[in-house]
Amino acid sequence: MDTIKTPLYEAHQRLGARFIEFHGYELPLEYTGIIEEHLAVRNQAGLFDLSHMGEIEVQGGDALRLLQRLITNDAERLADRKILYTPLCNPQGGIIDDVIVYRFNRERFLMVVNASNIQKVYEWMQGNSLPGARVLDRSQELGMIAIQGPLSQSVVEGVLGKDIANLSHHALVEEGGMIVSRTGYTGEDGFEVYTPNERCPVLWENFMSAGKPLGLRPAGLGARDTLRLEAGLLLYGNDIDDNTTPLEAGIAWTVKFYKEDFIGKETLLSQKASGVKRRLVGLELLERGIPRTGHPILADSNKIGYVTSGTFSPSLQKPIAMGYVESNYAEVGASALGGPVPLLVEIRGRQLKARIASLPFYKRGG
Amino acid sequence: MEFPQDLYYTETHEWLRVKDGEVTVGITSYAQEQLRDVVFIELPRVGKKVKAKDPCAVIESVKAAFDIYAPLSGTITGVNKELEGQPELVNKDPYGLGWMFVLKMEDLTQLQTLLNAQAYASIIKEGH
Incomplete structure (x- = not known):
């Protein structure tokens, strides 16, 4: 099957992007390097093509x-x-x-x-x-560009004007077929812009030229993944799927049981009453190694869970991961029921000591 | 891109420097550029016996882990401990400070299975 190219494909090529196939779309994995792009988003701003959404x-x-x-x-x-x-x-x-x-x-x-x-x-x-x-x-007609990072607001002001740049958190505005919101997936301040495909290239160029003097860089899916993992945000297909519930995944705050009815309510109510058997947690390694998706988590010589996302954190300069563990091992700081036996993550046959870390790993300004 | 003439190469992008029956192994400039930011390296144990083409070390970028293969059969006689604290040496100086391990060969004729700089460069050119 042919991959789908976004309206910004040529722009990415000119910027020297390295591409990756992601659910049928050809998207930039990185331009100059994941770490550089990641740090640009944390310190200045990064520009993402998210037209696959x-x-x-x-x-x-x-x-x-x-x-x-x-x-x-x-x-x-x-x-x-x-x-x-x-x-x-x-x-x-x-x-x-x-x-x-x-x-x-x-x-x-x-x-x-x-x-x-x-x-x-x-x-x-x-x-x-x-x-x-x-x-x-409307997925086929709309492209999407995100600008993320502490300098996003000034760049957006330069390109889209003061009114849009002053949007409050989680607010949206629609103007001439373009939708802008103050949202993101990086743990930083930022904006997401939806616009008809044919208008994407000009908008991208405008953001690039307004942002470049401030340190804005194009950022790929590689940095998007490390940024969201540091911010403790979930990735569908890794951390959550059709078989994991919001209560297990640590997003119980999104489930409003007071609502009269919604699909899944009954099961979730009974899961809430009986308590979840496993929970998504943050993990920190106490020995050298990088946990990756699928690595087993062990305690007391039993497999008690598995890693769902793991990487080397560019901001914290250490490996970080998320994964599911049986609930009685899920307390922050626990190495195993408070006992002397640590949790272990098995990486290529080696069992490395780990402990539960609180999420998010990274908090803006904190 | 630089591929020093005095080294041997493999199709899996390792380089070898031969001296007195011992071979120092690292990854090529091309390989480190493909990986970009190297953030972690797992080295073999000194004394470990390895077979040609067996995975014997792991190199990780932010995104993923990659196997490094033993280019020849032999025994690991040394590893570059500096890489544990400074994995980025592989990016900065792939043919020098970024070396990974030393292998003592059982059989010197094995060297005939390797590529010279020119042959390796043409593989890269073809888009390997």
């Missing part, structure tokens, strides 16, 4: 009702022109996708979904449709 719009008198049934979080209490993060669960409480919901008004929402899940989510929404709700997949 999916955008599904829901419109009509039943739009809110449909969403409320599909998401675990609460879009009813969400103000107009505000945004929330939420899982969509199956009846077993497993996460179909984790998405960002943009509320324009009661009768119009945009759901930003992971590239890997566009088709699955669209079909799920169709399957649960209500007569008064129209579901439109």
Whole structure:
């Protein structure tokens, strides 16, 4: 199958990007190097092409009702022109996708979904449709550019004006077919911009030329992954999937049990009552090695979990990881039930001492 | 890109410097450039016997781990401990301070299986 090129493909080529295939899309992995790009986002700003992300719009008198049934979080209490993060669960409480919901008004929402899940989510929404709700997949027509980092606001002011640059956290504005929000996936201040494909290249160039003097750099998926992992943000397919629940994944705050009904509520309620058997935790290694996806976590000579994401943290200059462990091993600082036996991560046959670390690993200004 | 004439090379991007039956092994300038930021290196144990083409060390970038293969059969007689604290030496000086391990060969005729600088350079050129 041919890979899909985003509207910014030529721009990336000119910038010397190294590409990677990601769920059918050809996207920049890195330009000058993951560490350099990562640190630019932490200290100045980085520009990302996220055109692979999916955008599904829901419109009509039943739009809110449909969403409320599909998401675990609460879009009813969400103000107009505000945004929330939420899982969509199956009846077993497993996460179909984790998405960002943009509320324009009661009768119009945009759901930003992971590239890997566009088709699955669209079909799920169709399957649960209500007569008064129209579901439109706009993924093919919309490109997406994110600018992230402490200097984002000044760059956005230069390109899109003061009003947009002054958007408050998790707010959105729509202007002439372009949607801008103060959101991101890096643990830094930043903006995400959705615009018709054909307008992406000019917007990218404008951000680049306004930002370059301030230290803005193009940043690839490699830096996006290290940034989100430091910030303790989940990656669908690694840290969460159809078989993990929001309660296990440490995002119980996105599940609003006071809502009358939503898909998965019953199972999640009973899981809440009985307690989760495993929990997603942060991990720190006490010996040399980098935990990676799939590495087993051991304690008391038993496998008690596995690593879901792991990398070398460019900001902290040490290996960091997330993974699931049995709940009684999940206390921060625990090496194993407070006893002298440490947790171990098995990396290529070697068992290395580790301990539970609190998430996030990195906090802005902290 | 630089491929010193006095070294031997493998298709898996290791270089070898031969001296008195002992071979110093590292990765080529091309390989370190492909990896970009090297952040971790796992070296073999001194005294370990290795077979040609067996994985015997691991080099990690931010993104992933890669195997380094024993270019020849023999015994590991030394490793570059400096790399534990400064893995970036592999990027900065791949043919010098970035060396990885020393191998004592069982059989010197094995060297005939390796590439010279020219042959290696042409493999790289073809996009390997």
